[in-house]
Amino acid sequence: MARRRHTPEQIIRKLREGEKLLGEKFSIGEVCKHLEISEASWHRWQSQYGGMKSDDAKRLKELERENARLKKMVAEQAHDIDMLEELNRGNYWTRIVAAGP
Helix, strand or coil: CCCCCCCHHHHHHHHHHHHHHHHCCCCHHHHHHHHCCCHHHHHHHHHHHCCCCHHHHHHHHHHHHHHHHHHHHHHHHHHHHHHHHHHHHCHHHHHHHHHCC
16 A cells, blocks of 8 residues: 555545445455555544544644644743853853853
8 A cells, every 4th residue: 555644634534434334344454445544544543533523633733733833932942941041150151261262
């Protein structure tokens, strides 16, 4: 199988189709083959997106992006605080003078 990325909407659509096929007494292997995905993907998607609607998946992705952005901001602020604390202790200027030009 070729590796490809699926959008959350595509995943939810495939999960719905797969559930329908499972209801018609097809096996997981047959369903995955029909959907052109691996069984591992099926189970991962089930745990991640099971019971979601398309709008819920979009919102989840937006929240994940926002969370990543906020984590980056916090990391940058922590770095700035550490730098300012070191400047406040006087260690920074001492090292520059000791090193010399």
